[in-house]
Amino acid sequence: MVDPVGDSLGLLVFRVAIAFGIGALVGLEREQSESGGAFAGSRTFPLFALLGALVQAFFPSMLAVVVVALTIPLTVAYVGKVWLERDIGLTTLMAALLTVVLGAMTTHSERGAVLAVIVAGVVTAILSAKGPIHGFADRIDERERRASVKFILVVLVVFPLLPDRELEVLFGLNPRFVWLMVVFVTGLSFVAYVLSRVVGAKRGIALTGVLGGFVSSTATTVSMAERASQTPSLYRVCAFSTVVASLVMFPRALVEVAVVNRELLPAVAVPLGAMTVFGSIVAVAVYRQAATTADVETEIENPFRLRPALFFGAVFAVVLLVSESAYSWFGSSGVYVTAFVSGLADVDAITITLSRLAAEDTISQQVATTGIVVGAVANTLVKVGLVWLLGTYQLARLVTAVLGAVSIVGLLFVVAV
Incomplete structure (x- = not known):
């Protein structure tokens, strides 16, 4: 099977490192904002990104199956978060699924890696701007x-x-x-x-x-x-x-x-x-x-x-x-x-x-x-x-x-x- 990121082990390691950085960036934001709570934080999100990167690199045909399978424990964790914290927001759950996809993009191609970094920056900015965004929505009649x-x-x-x-x-x-x-x-x-x-x-x-x-x-x-x-x-x-x-x-x-x-x-x-x-x-x-x-x-x-x-x-x-x-x-x-x-x-x-x-x-x-x-x-x-x-x-x-x-x-x- 042809390696989607080329034959260079160093290049693959570099792309996986990018995935880890994306997961860490999103995870730190979720933990600092206390939005992840008991659901996911600075340790869990890098794992999400690594999962996506490695599956895409070695088992690309299984990526959809892995994402669907991951949805089950994420849903259970989300239900537990709602039960314990009385917080029904879906933002952290969606961020987790998106982090898996972004991780997969890093090992898909060079263009995918660049786009993943850009999207990760935008996602982090949106997540951290919760107050201004809600304030803007409240000011619109x-x-x-x-x-x-x-x-x-x-x-x-x-x-x-x-x-x-x-x-x-x-x-x-x-x-x-x-x-x-x-x-x-x-x-x-x-x-x-x-x-x-x-x-x-x-x-x-x-x-x-x-x-x-x-x-x-x-x-x-x-x-x-x-x-x-x-x-x-x-x-x-x-x-x-x-x-x-x-x-x-x-x-x-x-x-x-x-x-x-x-x-x-x-x-x-x-x-x-x-x-x-x-x-x-x-x-x-x-x-x-x-x-x-x-x-x-x-x-x-x-x-x-x-x-x-x-x-x-x-x-x-x-x-x-x-x-x-x-x-x-x-x-x-x-x-x-x-x-x-x-x-x-x-x-x-x-x-x-x-x-x-x-x-x-x-x-x-x-x-x-x-x-x-x-x-x-x-x-x-x-x-x-x-x-x-x-x-x-x-x-x-x-x-x-x-x-x-x-x-x-x-x-x-x-x-x-």
């Missing part, structure tokens, strides 16, 4: 929970049913790609939303700007403008948070470009990176002049909502069609006009659209880069307009100076290149 469940169900049901090809009836659009981008953009916002809820209601102005910017820089701008109107003395604090929220839009765009068209990333990273760095330096100067350490808060809504997701999908589809047609009819100037108009409403749509068109060689990388910067500048101007409309004169003047300079820096970089 019933309306948000229903909205999230509805969105996730629609994603799981709709996505597999959408055809993965360009349809003439939709003017050449690929429905599955459009919906995939909706899920991707919403997922980015949801990650920041989860972090904002985990951190809690009271958080510093920098964190408010960063998290608010990833979820909705527009909502953060409106919130800061209203806060400055209520308390004019906080205009520098609110200006800092507004600027940071706007700056976060640029790294977010870079993430989207990296996912859709990695080859375009170096070209786009230059102007957007310059805008981010320059804006951050000026924002720090504004922060240092703010003679307060007050916390600020913005209302960040759960992005896992069906109606906004469908709206973004419609906007993205229209922008994709219009951008391609505009380039065919009017050349690069048509793309720039489309980028500016689209950027007034949503910078994500134009960023993904131009990245996609550049990947298909419909437009050049230079046109795509300039269009993305133009869309970002347009969206930045919207923030400036909202501050003038809803905030105080001092706040509007400061935000205009900073974001105006940031926009000029971005445009100069694309013109120079």
Whole structure:
């Protein structure tokens, strides 16, 4: 029989050692958190991992049988834990079974060993974050929970049913790609939303700007403008948070470009990176002049909502069609006009659209880069307009100076290149 990890005894020992380390890591967490109790701890979990590793290395066909057989004593131990400690949580039981599988992955292949280490780190982080996770769940009201469940169900049901090809009836659009981008953009916002809820209601102005910017820089701008109107003395604090929220839009765009068209990333990273760095330096100067350490808060809504997701999908589809047609009819100037108009409403749509068109060689990388910067500048101007409309004169003047300079820096970089 061929050794699945090769003929080297040293390599096998190394993989088994990795399995032992994974089991020890999970076991220590379970014991320190006192979640394992009498069920399993720092000694038992390494044994689980070693069992999986050795069975996979020498008796791979028996792995399923071993896991099923192990389930019996684990179930008995779990029942005893419930009886003695009155704790019906299944987390430790599931962690034990998962540790066996992770141990088996280490001796399955090199890729399996690497993935096992990564998964073990994630599992340990999840296990140790019991308090924050439960706190986050408790802070979500019933309306948000229903909205999230509805969105996730629609994603799981709709996505597999959408055809993965360009349809003439939709003017050449690929429905599955459009919906995939909706899920991707919403997922980015949801990650920041989860972090904002985990951190809690009271958080510093920098964190408010960063998290608010990833979820909705527009909502953060409106919130800061209203806060400055209520308390004019906080205009520098609110200006800092507004600027940071706007700056976060640029790294977010870079993430989207990296996912859709990695080859375009170096070209786009230059102007957007310059805008981010320059804006951050000026924002720090504004922060240092703010003679307060007050916390600020913005209302960040759960992005896992069906109606906004469908709206973004419609906007993205229209922008994709219009951008391609505009380039065919009017050349690069048509793309720039489309980028500016689209950027007034949503910078994500134009960023993904131009990245996609550049990947298909419909437009050049230079046109795509300039269009993305133009869309970002347009969206930045919207923030400036909202501050003038809803905030105080001092706040509007400061935000205009900073974001105006940031926009000029971005445009100069694309013109120079």
